[in-house]
Structure formats: C-alpha cells, structure tokens
Amino acid sequence: MRLIRLLKRLWYPAEFLFGRIGLSRGTPPEGPPVIDPYLGYATPDELILRGRVLSALRRFAPEPEQSRWVNFLQMLALFLTDEVAHVVVKADGERTVTDSEGYFTLRLPRNGNETGWHGVTAQVSGQPASAATVEALVPPPGPGIAVISDIDDTVMETGAYSLVRNLWTSLTGNALTRHVFPDAVELLTRLAEGGGPVFYVSSSPWNLHHFLTRVLERHGAPRGPLFLRDFGLTSRRFLNRKRGDHKSLAIDAILAAHPDRRFVLVGDTGQHDPHVYLEAAQRHPGRIAGVILREPGRGPDRRDRRDMAALREMGLRVESGRDYREILGGADWI
Structure with missing residues (x-):
C-alpha cells in the first residue's frame, strides 16, 4: 500500500528530527525513569500487572477549541517515546525485567477473595522516585457473562475502515473532542450489569493507553483493561503484524484468564471483526454467548456477511446494524 510505504520511509527521519529538538529518543532523561501504568487483569490465581518504563511521561491538558495543528503535535509526541529497556521492575516481592521497548508484565x-480494582505499588529497582500504582481488575467469582469490545468505530468514531480517515481523525483530535457513541456506552453498561467485566481490544498502540482511558472515562464507558497493539516500530519492521492476529491473541488471553465465563463479543464490520470473532468461536466452543456488530461506512461486505452467517450456523445469536439502538430494546438477546 503506497501510504504505508510512505509512512515507513518518513517515520525514522521524523523521529530523529523530533529527537534533536528534545521530543523523542536521543534526549537524555532529566530524572529517574518513570512507569506508565496500564490497566491489568486477573486469572484465578494471579494478578497480571502491566506497564512500560519510560524516561519521561507526556501528559497534556487539551483545550476544546485548540487547533488541529496543536492536537497533531500533542498526539505525535505520544508516539515519540524514550523507552527504558532491560531494567528490573518490582512489586510485592515479585520482579521482572523490561523488554527492549520498555514493556513489563508482573x-x-x-x-x-476480594473483587474489584486492586492497586499495587510498582517501582524500578533502585529508583524509589519511579514508584507508580498499577491496577488490576478482579471480577466477582462464579459463572456469568463478560464482554470483549473493540474500540475503533465500535465505541469511538475513528474511521478505521479507511486508513486516511483513521489517521486524520486520530491525529487531529484530542481527548475532549473525540466522539464516543452514546449507544455503545449504554450497551456496554447494560451488558456489564451484575458485575460482569468489560475488556477492550483495539488495534491502537500502547502509546495511546492513557489517552483512550481518559476518553472512555469522560464519556462514562465501563472501566476495563485495555489490550492494545505493540507496533514494534523499527527500521526493518513497520506495522507488520495484522490487526486480526493481535485481536485473536488478546481474545485467547482473556478467555484463558476467565475459564468459567462466557463472553459477548462487541465490534464492527469496518475491520472484519466478524472473521476474527468467527475464528474465536471456533477455537473456543461454548465460550461465546453472542456477537454484536456496528456497521460503519458502507456496511458489511461479502466476506463479513459470510462470516456472520457462519456464526449463526454455529448457534450463536448475531445482532448487527448501523447503531446499537435496536439491540438495546431487547435485554434478553443473549
């Protein structure tokens, strides 16, 4: 694809340029490393804490009326990170080592038998000033329905079905201007009634974790762990992993962590979620309670319709439409 090839050629020169002016790699850290905490989750036996160690955190307080150019610069800065690799991160007597891009899992x-959100203090070994609270969600015990939801064009409008539109929307908006679908918030809230956890799976990079959690929280969406994508940008590798591969691995991890629960999968047809969800239902017989799909842009294509039909042939209930309003009318759709 020409645009991808162009981005690949421009990324490293741009990163070098921003580094020279103090916005990216090459700028010596002015203080101790810091932990960028991600929302974690739990298995029956463990708390899974996740995060990233960076030389500095970039947090912005956007204004509703600020220009698209300012939005662009602030969003770009989130991608130009200075990661701290191969350092020890410890919490409650456990420790791990960050990988080559600064990520860690504890x-x-x-x-x-406590349930709810659990915060644990983690820090880089030998760097007490790096301490940060990393949270993990422990759902209530027992069987029940849980939710795995896509974000792009499912909960938040991004135009992900068009790369150009997606880049424009993602890079020129801010946390106050991004549009979240009210019907999606209501749907997820109803599905989460009774304490069922909600997990978000997105093709967005981990650099946007704080940004996305702010947007979701501002619009009242259920709080839940995010499973984002490691772009792993290098001079030899640029966006090589397929979106569907990332989503499939995330779904497998979530289902493995909650063996007693069945899941509702919420997504859209813009990025071929029906195919990803069909494969998940085939890999995990009996674990998928149903599928709910938004139809953005031109709606489902032939492949999407074929996969939706295959899901129904497996006995799963599949609901789809331009929005979720009709689905909200039937609480017993599962």
Missing part, C-alpha cells in the same frame, strides 16, 4: 499471586 504476575502476583492473588490473596483472598
């Missing part, structure tokens, strides 16, 4: 044994 596995802590669960104590007791």
Whole structure:
C-alpha cells in the first residue's frame, strides 16, 4: 500500500528530527525513569500487572477549541517515546525485567477473595522516585457473562475502515473532542450489569493507553483493561503484524484468564471483526454467548456477511446494524 510505504520511509527521519529538538529518543532523561501504568487483569490465581518504563511521561491538558495543528503535535509526541529497556521492575516481592521497548508484565499471586480494582505499588529497582500504582481488575467469582469490545468505530468514531480517515481523525483530535457513541456506552453498561467485566481490544498502540482511558472515562464507558497493539516500530519492521492476529491473541488471553465465563463479543464490520470473532468461536466452543456488530461506512461486505452467517450456523445469536439502538430494546438477546 503506497501510504504505508510512505509512512515507513518518513517515520525514522521524523523521529530523529523530533529527537534533536528534545521530543523523542536521543534526549537524555532529566530524572529517574518513570512507569506508565496500564490497566491489568486477573486469572484465578494471579494478578497480571502491566506497564512500560519510560524516561519521561507526556501528559497534556487539551483545550476544546485548540487547533488541529496543536492536537497533531500533542498526539505525535505520544508516539515519540524514550523507552527504558532491560531494567528490573518490582512489586510485592515479585520482579521482572523490561523488554527492549520498555514493556513489563508482573504476575502476583492473588490473596483472598476480594473483587474489584486492586492497586499495587510498582517501582524500578533502585529508583524509589519511579514508584507508580498499577491496577488490576478482579471480577466477582462464579459463572456469568463478560464482554470483549473493540474500540475503533465500535465505541469511538475513528474511521478505521479507511486508513486516511483513521489517521486524520486520530491525529487531529484530542481527548475532549473525540466522539464516543452514546449507544455503545449504554450497551456496554447494560451488558456489564451484575458485575460482569468489560475488556477492550483495539488495534491502537500502547502509546495511546492513557489517552483512550481518559476518553472512555469522560464519556462514562465501563472501566476495563485495555489490550492494545505493540507496533514494534523499527527500521526493518513497520506495522507488520495484522490487526486480526493481535485481536485473536488478546481474545485467547482473556478467555484463558476467565475459564468459567462466557463472553459477548462487541465490534464492527469496518475491520472484519466478524472473521476474527468467527475464528474465536471456533477455537473456543461454548465460550461465546453472542456477537454484536456496528456497521460503519458502507456496511458489511461479502466476506463479513459470510462470516456472520457462519456464526449463526454455529448457534450463536448475531445482532448487527448501523447503531446499537435496536439491540438495546431487547435485554434478553443473549
């Protein structure tokens, strides 16, 4: 694709340029490394804490009326990170080492039967100033319905079905201007009634974790762990992993962590979620309770319709439409 090839050629020169003016790699950190905490989750035996160690955190307080150019610069800065690799991160007696891009995963044994959000203080070994609270969600025990939801064009309008439109929307908006679908918030809230956890799976990079959680929180969407994408940008590798591969791996991890629950999969037809969800239902017989799909842009193509039909042939209930309003009318759709 020509646009991808162009971006690949421009990314490293741009990153070098921003680094020379102090916005990216090559700028010596002025203080100790810091932890960028991600929302984690739990298995029956462990708390899974996730995050990234960086030389500095970039947090912006956007204004509703600020220009698209300012939005663009602020969004671009989120991607130009200076990661701290191969350092020890510890919490509650457990420790791990960050990978080459600064990511870490800490596995802590669960104590007791507490449920809800659990915060644990993590820090870079030998750097007490780096301490940060990393949270993990422990859902209530017992069987029940849980939700895995896409974000792009499912909960938040991005135009992900068009690369050009997606880049324009994503890079020229801010946390106050991004549009979240009210019907999606209502749908997820109803599905989460009774304590069922909600997990978000997106093709967006981990650099946007704080940004996305702010947008979702501002619009009242259920709070839940995010499973985002490691772009792994290098001079030899640029966006090589397919979106569907990332979503499939995330779905597998979530289902494995909650073996007693069945899941509702919420998505859209703009990025061929029906195919990803069909494969998930085939890999995990009996674990998928139903599928709900938004139809953005031109709606489902032939492949999407074929996959939706295959889901129905498996006995799953599949609901789809331009929005979720009709689906909200039937609480017993599962």
